Amino acid sequence: MKIGIIGLGLMGGSFGKTLKRLGGYEVYGYDILETTMLKAEMLGAINGELNVETAKDIDMLIVSLYPSSFLSAVEKFLPVLKQGAIVMDFCGVKRQTTAEMKALLEKYPHLVFIGGHPMAGREFSGIDRSVSTLFEKASMILTNVNADIFVLDKVKNFYLSLGFGEVVITSPEYHDRAVAFTSQLCHIVSNAFIKNEIASEHFGYSAGSYKDLTRVARLNPEMWAELMIMNKDNLSLELDELIDNLKKYGDALKQSDKAELKSLLSEGNERKLMIDSRKK
């Protein structure tokens, strides 16, 4: 199977490395940065450059870029792709790119478009930080555009064979609503948390809970700002809901209402137990 990857950062680079580690794939990659291209070849993340020649034979084109770059990045490759080639983006929000794919379908009806979001990441960016184990046990979200059930099944099994833990097929709308909470809100909370004045002087006073809470305070501001603004309707609602809940704890503290505070903590504790118990 021949696969093209546009964008060889943390995700694209890790994807190439995963394919190369498993074997049986010819991987052609493209990145706008020449140094990234060189590194990708040296690190064995790709077999060669993705260009209008090598693109002709690929079975799947992965676009692992910021959503705003999707359209311009695929422009020159789509006309040369073969009948039935699958085009997927790896963007962290799915409404916009999926809508763009729908529009592209008019011009390229011989192609198969599927949105994708590998629910994996690290608090680092770039090919230097890419690893062939990034996707192990991760969820892969698919937002289908025009794939039929047989192609979808093939794609699902492809991702499972790469080590993904599960493949979920959903609508771009539901995806964006869910990740506003499970991913974007986590990053905002972590990033805001570390801004409390005392954070810069707490040496010796922190344990695991602080470490876990602030891990993703480190992030790529440009990328996350773009993803969050594109999903601002969902993310605003989730953030407002969290702030409202936090205020309840604050009120209980201010009123020295231990019974209320205990009740709030119990409720969260039970909710966590309930949610975890439903995990596979």
Added chain:
Amino acid sequence: MKIGIIGLGLMGGSFGKTLKRLGGYEVYGYDILETTMLKAEMLGAINGELNVETAKDIDMLIVSLYPSSFLSAVEKFLPVLKQGAIVMDFCGVKRQTTAEMKALLEKYPHLVFIGGHPMAGREFSGIDRSVSTLFEKASMILTNVNADIFVLDKVKNFYLSLGFGEVVITSPEYHDRAVAFTSQLCHIVSNAFIKNEIASEHFGYSAGSYKDLTRVARLNPEMWAELMIMNKDNLSLELDELIDNLKKYGDALKQSDKAELKSLLSEGNERKLMIDSRKK
């Protein structure tokens, strides 16, 4: 060295197990629950029961209970402790127990009182979850009452010899201000986060950031409510500061102000890098 432990839950049980694993300690324990006492003996966390007889010879008495139980728990043991015996509590807030120790000093001037807070924990409670590795590389905070510099140094080296990563000596006031942020606020945020409606339906949509952020949503509500209410002045301020910061992200989202959102994210990112770079 003979050590007594009152309260054989997660912390007290783990402390006994640590001492027994390292060897060279005789450990006497007491817990109000008979089943916990039996478990502590079966699990090898203690050598025997701490009572008014065995307490006579101990060099150090550790009180690992809720702060509200400290006074009544030590009452019967203090009169029998030998000259120079060290009395420490392991409570998560230090102003109240340290003040109580100061008062006890009037009556028991032959004893040495030091407040202590091992900055370690798990999202579980009870001796069943205690482990002899809980304190490895953790910080131990000491809030001294009447120990002289030689005793303090001995106590510091004692904790380092148990595997603690560092020992910090500070005031009860500063301790309570710091842990309001590094520990208590983390637990509130995690506990509140999971209350967003969508949390109960996000299967397949979460990655490491969600897992880390919600880990300590699971907690002991009774204990944390007590610790938080005792520290409500500090904790309220930290929570208000976080909510104010979170609102800034919310405003940027609502105004679709990508530049401002990016700037907020950059600021948090740089702060995280700065703080982490100063770690030993």
